[in-house]
Amino acid sequence: QGDLELVHLTxxxxxxxxxxxxxxxxAPASYxxxxxxxxxxxxxxxxxxAGHESVSSGGIVLxxxxxxNLPPAQRGTAMMFQNYALFPHLTVRDNVAFSLRMKGVDxxxxxxxxxxxxxxxDMAHLADRLPAQLSGGQQxxxxxxxxxxxxxxxxxxxxxxxxxxxxxRIRMRAELKRLQRELGITFLHxxxxxxxxxxxxxECVVMNRxxxxxxxxxxxxxxxx
Ligand code: ADP
Ligand code: ADP
Numbered sequence: 001q002g003d004l005e006l007v008h009l010t011x012x013x014x015x016x017x018x019x020x021x022x023x024x025x026x027a028p029a030s031y032x033x034x035x036x037x038x039x040x041x042x043x044x045x046x047x048x049x050a051g052h053e054s055v056s057s058g059g060i061v062l063x064x065x066x067x068x069n070l071p072p073a074q075r076g077t078a079m080m081f082q083n084y085a086l087f088p089h090l091t092v093r094d095n096v097a098f099s100l101r102m103k104g105v106d107x108x109x110x111x112x113x114x115x116x117x118x119x120x121x122d123m124a125h126l127a128d129r130l131p132a133q134l135s136g137g138q139q140x141x142x143x144x145x146x147x148x149x150x151x152x153x154x155x156x157x158x159x160x161x162x163x164x165x166x167x168x169r170i171r172m173r174a175e176l177k178r179l180q181r182e183l184g185i186t187f188l189h190x191x192x193x194x195x196x197x198x199x200x201x202x203e204c205v206v207m208n209r210x211x212x213x214x215x216x217x218x219x220x221x222x223x224x225x
Contacts, residue, residue, distance in 0.1 A: 003028040003186045004049070004154050008058035011044045018044040020210035021058065026203070031180050031187045033197035033218075036207035042190045045207070046156050049188070050079040062153060073099070078152035080160050084143040086131040092118065093127040096145045117145040120179070137168040141175075148183070157189040161196065173199050194222065 004026040011019040019041040026032055034042050047053035049060055051072035060068040067075040086095050094101075097114040105113075118124040121141040131139055140160065147155060157176075161169045177200060180187050191197055197204050197218055204221045206214040214221055 005061040010057045012056045017210050022212050029184045030202040031200055032203045033201035034190045034205050040207040041210045050077050050156050051075050076153040078147040078150050079156040080143050080147040084139045092129050092142050099150055117149055121145045154186045
């Protein structure tokens with residue numbers, strides 16, 4: 001019994017088959033890194049799971065229910081992007097609370113939940129700042145809190161660390177692993193870096209030319225270092 005399951009998932013853009021009939025079961029609460037050369041279908045897979053891209057055929061099952069036709073906000077997934085995409089005119093707190101505001105949650109509850117998540121990513125003390133007043137690493141923590149406020153069961157990360165300097169990147173890895181343990185949710189993280197996958201992943205899924213070529217613990221995929 002998996003948390004998240006891809007069932008014969010396929011994505012076509014015109015004549016291009018970006019994802020070709022992939023099936024995979026992700027273990028509950030695991031940290032999964034999705035790897036492979038540029039153009040192999042990683043982002044398309046992530047976007048289909050998030051609901052930002054339609055499925056051409058096949059299904060996406062989360063806790064036994066097919067979510068592939070649900071709107072993004074109702075899937076139990078959340079996505080964090082490479083460029084963070086924070087709203088520049090909103091404070092850190094209001095950025096994090098944004099999706100709750102869209103759902104009509106009252107102000108006091110919004111603020112309480114936003115502050116709890118900012119606390120989790122160690123950013124509560126900067127809640128009144130604007131994104132432009134934050135460093136890259138701080139903006140990324142805010143983006144994480146903003147993704148987590150919807151209480152997703154699966155957090156999707158598309159190369160979240162690629163814009164950070166090497167020092168911060170290593171710190172954020174530890175941060176992501178801590179969050180995985182504390183929250184007990186599945187992380188599905190697209191990365192180009194084998195070192196990143198070795199540091200983070202319980203399981204590595206390697207794609208090539210639109211299919212899954214290999215999957216397993218990092219040490220099995222690359223041999224024991
Ligand atoms: P990456 O290699 O990091 O996955 P890409 O440069 O392939 O990123 O893609 C960046 C964006 O451009 C994505 O949103 C993707 O949907 C879009 N894109 C990629 N390839 C094409 C294409 N052939 N036609 C139209 N849009 C594309
Ligand atoms: P990756 O994330 O592994 O770089 P993508 O999922 O972005 O791969 O792309 C897989 C394939 O689908 C590539 O050939 C890319 O050019 C194509 N593609 C991606 N997005 C689009 C799009 N919006 N329109 C057309 N082709 C796309």
